Amino acid sequence: MAGKMARNPADERFRGLDFAHSPEMLRMFNNIFGLHEFRVNQLEAINATILKENVFVVGGNGAGKSLCYQLPACLSAGVTVVISPLKSLILDQIQKLSELGIKARTLWGDHGYTDAESIYEQLSENDPMIKLLYVTPEKVRMSRPLIEALQSLLDRGLLARFVIDEAQCISQWGDNFRPDYGTLNELQQDFPGVPIIAVSGPIAPHIQEDILKRLQITNPQVFTMSFNRTNLKYAVPTRTTMYGEMDCISWIKEHYPRDSGIVYCWRRVVCEYMADSLNEAGLLACSYHAGMPNRDRESAQNKWKENECQVICATVAFGMGIHKPDVRYVIHTFLPKSMEHYHRETGRVGRDGNMSHCVLFYSDSDHGVLGRAIRNDESVDEKSKDGELVNLESMVEYCSNKKDCRRIQLLTYFGGVATEANLCKKNTEAICDNCERDNTVTDCHSGKGQRGRRLSWAV
């Protein structure tokens, strides 16, 4: 049942601007958010959310998923509670909302007592000014004062909805690094009648199904937003050395000798080796990984954000919650864990809409090395390992496919709606490596993607 819904396009009931809330919603869309045209399925997801449906929104990076709950939050009476995994993501959102004049606050584990007390006080008012309250999953499950404040909001009819952001963290197939996400299905029993909107980054249909099953959301309306980043140019060249430092140096010097970029490395030690190699070659590089003291990590990140350092050589932990608009390239020097990881990691470039590159330096040997690492990982249970190995196979398939359009391969994998405008040939610049070769543009036209599956063109 859930699987079927995950693939279905938005329900027609939620289309259009004929609802009682539409005029005010449109006014806020234009005047507060400064936006003029809804993106694919955005209006439908917003309407369904305002109409108190349980909603699941899935889409690529920068697709505009946040608006699907931020706009309803402004329009609804009461407080929208957003559960988000990372402080950096939370702070980024709150800053953006403050700039728009929307009152958003956060409570996290180490929040100062006075701030927390003032927030609880505001939540106890008859008509709280706070429209969005951001919390971590740990906080919402463990903090007695917060649970009591939410219960009080519920009793007074002021708990507008729960938003589960970064819902891909719930799946055993994806990022199961936050166990408290796994208990969020209890929200429905603890706060009956409060709608839930789950928001996920790029995930394949089988992972959507897994998340819906785990969250046990009653009758969810599923909306898929775009996975296609038309300004990104994908390529998978062969890696010529073990760590790919020479490949990176010559590629960066040829394409972006001065622009901002990210080089993802497999291990912490490789980040440092890569940064040293790039610096020796005359490129300004910093390393960033969890083994560094906080102070050094922050300093590297700030230097990179301020363009004092051009390339950041990091493990994939880097980038979540960092919205630097002018990142021109992301290079992977090893095989990403899954198509989901790859899509998310490459999603960190080109947020300003300008042409940007996603280069994956691949070696056939990566398959065996990563497969062994997964099998030998004692911290992961056998079932999760099986999921990770299946994910890895999809990634290998993508890298080994030298024929089909990369964009189409990605879209097919994510089960997104492909339109004529999604074709590489429609992008004057951002044509993938496979389409640049002779006969492959014809394959794009035939609509054949990965494993020969056909895409449904909505033209």
Ligand SMILES: Nc1ncnc2c1ncn2[C@@H]1O[C@H](COP(=O)(O)OP(=O)(O)OP(=O)(O)O)[C@@H](O)[C@H]1O
């Ligand atoms: N309808 C729209 N028209 C133009 N810009 C939009 C629209 N909706 C959202 N945006 C803009 O797109 C950018 C990305 O939006 P948002 O942060 O909601 O994306 P997201 O899907 O949550 O991505 P991520 O998962 O990467 O955070 C923002 O700058 C936002 O203002």
